[in-house]
Amino acid sequence: MFVRIVKMSFHEDKVAAFLENFHEVKQHIRNYPGNRFLELYRDKDNPSVFFTYSYWENESDLESYRQSELFKEVWAFTKKLFNDKPQAWSVDKLVTLE
Structure with a gap:
């Protein structure tokens, strides 16, 4: 399993449209084969910057999603x-503390 983090920065007047669309599609993304977790974060200092944080079983599952009609x-x-141009990172989780 690995983690995908995507940073997105929006025009201030487009944030509401992004949030509305995200809420419409979030369950479809979360239920896509291989997706195990999905969260959306908002930057504390810049409310136009968001991050998605998702867990994928393997890289081929993420690639399948990225080739899908949904994506x-x-x-x-x-x-x-x-x-601004979005940024994305694929990272391996090394430690979880609970």
């Missing part, structure tokens, strides 16, 4: 709202 539709809508 293509979500990304086509979302990328029009950006005010």
Whole structure:
């Protein structure tokens, strides 16, 4: 399992549209084969910056999602709202403390 973190920065007047769309598609993303966890975070200092944090069984599951019609539709809508290039990281979780 690995973690995917995506940072997205939006035009201030587009944040509401992003949030509305995210709430419409979040269960579809979360239920995509191989997805085990999905969260959305908002930056404390800049309310136009968001991060998605997701767990995937393996890289091929994420790649399958990225090639899916669901991703293509979500990304086509979302990328029009950006005010900066998104950034993404795929990382391995090494330690969890509970």
